[in-house]
Amino acid sequence: QVKLLQSGAALVKPGASVKMSCKASGYTFTDYWVSWVKQSHGKSLEWIGEIYPNSGATNFNEKFKGKATLTVDKSTSTAYMELSRLTSEDSAIYYCTDTTPFAYWGQGTLVTVSS
């Protein structure tokens, strides 16, 4: 069955960067887009961007251009998202998910930005 296993929670300082992972199993990783979604505490969901593992092609929500970098490692079926120049506004749970309309989700990675 399809599984998306995300890396653990991170506590990072303002101005720093964080890189999280999403390991896929149960399907052909290179055949489907992987998306990332942000959920701030108690709030709704925002689509950040997506990456096509086979080619590395990416699409982004304009709001997250320059903030998020998406990469993959095809050899381990793992997608990565790096967030840079972190502020308190970046504190949130980040989910990886599959191709829209997102039937499969990771368990989420909690990022806390605090000094």
Next chain:
Amino acid sequence: IQLTQSPSLLSASVGDRVTLSCKGSQNINNYLAWYQQKLGEAPKLLIYNTNSLQTGIPSRFSGSGSGTDYTLTISSLQPEDVATYFCYQYNNGFTFGSGTKLEIK
């Protein structure tokens, strides 16, 4: 495309028929999905393409709508349906609604 969900909070009794609304700022062309999110969990896909029931989802959940106006209906509310429900459009970019929190009266 912006999505407006109403109401933001809904309280209903077990067995009630419940209707949640999602309105788009533009035509969504039926590329509309619904998710259920329970506390501490990732969202779960319930409905896609307006009215297609995701595998494994109980038949008491149904979706309808067209153009800019869409609805999620729970035919008989169960205690395990307590959650926040989000609509999501994928016709033009990808955007989520602000959610409807559903609780038992």
